[in-house]
């Protein structure tokens with residue numbers, strides 16, 4: 001596939017170039033010049049396919065000219081090695097659980113696929129690839145576990161000291177091998193600023209082959225289309241022909257991938273974007289101007305984003321036309337109090353323990369369904385992370401019901417290794433140079 005920049009539609013780069021650069025120099029985002037349509041036959045019979053089969057079909061529709069088919073199929077099989085089940089709560093309400101991967105969050109889909117695509121494109125004997133990533137929690141774990149043991153790659157993760165949960169920290173600090181973690185005495189923004197400075201530093205660029213792993217990378221977006229199609233397949237098996245997806249949104253990569261799946265032919269009645277108080281997109285879709293704001297802290301902290309980086313992709317797919325987006329996408333915001341009430345309601349009514357991001361999606365899904373009654377329509381909200389990653393949010397009675405998945409139990413047996421640094425760039429640079 002060829003890609004252009006959302007800021008320059010005459011630009012043409014290869015998939016490989018887009019993967020290693022993440023972002024065009026003009027600060028737009030890469031988008032496919034042509035979005036291929038999946039065949040009608042495939043969509044009509046999708047209930048007969050597994051998640052891996054669906055993933056292979058989609059990957060080949062997009063990437064068959066970039067990666068030869070046997071290699072692509074092997075890569076997909078290796079990347080998508082866990083399930084994404086749709087769990088029924090009542091006759092029309094379903095939760096799409098995206099937390100069954102190694103880091104217990106949906107970001108595993110993007111990170112595992114991207115790491116394997118990068119490894120595929122790295123030729124033997126080429127310079128080692130150094131991935132630098134700043135994380136507020138979930139991204140780092142997915143990238144660390146996604147790249148763990150991947151040949152010719154090395155990952156350095158910066159996280160704000162004391163500001164990630166225990167499970168998140170263990171996912172960053174217990175890996176060894178090609179993964180190193182740094183606790184920065186500062187905030188997530190400080191971590192991100194250090195990474196940005198490193199990318200702009202001549203000496204570091206001369207010595208290392210640096211790349212980022214953030215959510216704007218096209219190789220993270222593509223694999224997130226797989227589970228939308230696979231959810232549709234599961235609901236079709238249960239007799240539904242109309243589906244509404246509610247997506248808890250921060251940088252809008254997840255719902256961007258849903259929109260890409262829609263453009264490829266996924267039948268969707270609506271998408272609902274659910275946000276916390278960081279409501280740049282709901283304000284815009286309600287008729288306001290598109291005005292980014294500094295992020296505010298909420299219980300759903302993986303969605304504390306005031307300037308959603310993937311929103312331009314959605315604008316691009318809908319010809320920069322808000323009316324067109326409004327026909328397909330609704331957006332609602334919820335406060336921390338409502339989020340807690342949503343967690344409580346899911347627990348009391350369905351005996352279901354959801355992370356705060358998931359609870360916001362539940363609330364938005366319920367609100368949408370109440371205001372848009374529709375026969376034979378499945379209301380599906382996405383669960384983006386396992387509750388055990390956000391224990392500080394839960395009241396004691398619900399916390400007691402949060403199960404610890406096997407992935408976490410094994411983490412606790414490994415020693416933690418990480419460096420501590422201040423937020424000054426010189427310290428970080430010196431650390432990198434002695435690697």
Ligand SMILES: *Cc1c(COP(=O)(O)O)cnc(C)c1O
Pocket residue numbers: 105106107138139215248249250251252253254255302303357384385
């Ligand atoms: C990253 C993340 C989100 C937000 O996803 P976007 O693609 O940035 O919109 C939501 N929930 C959880 C748990 C996350 O880790």
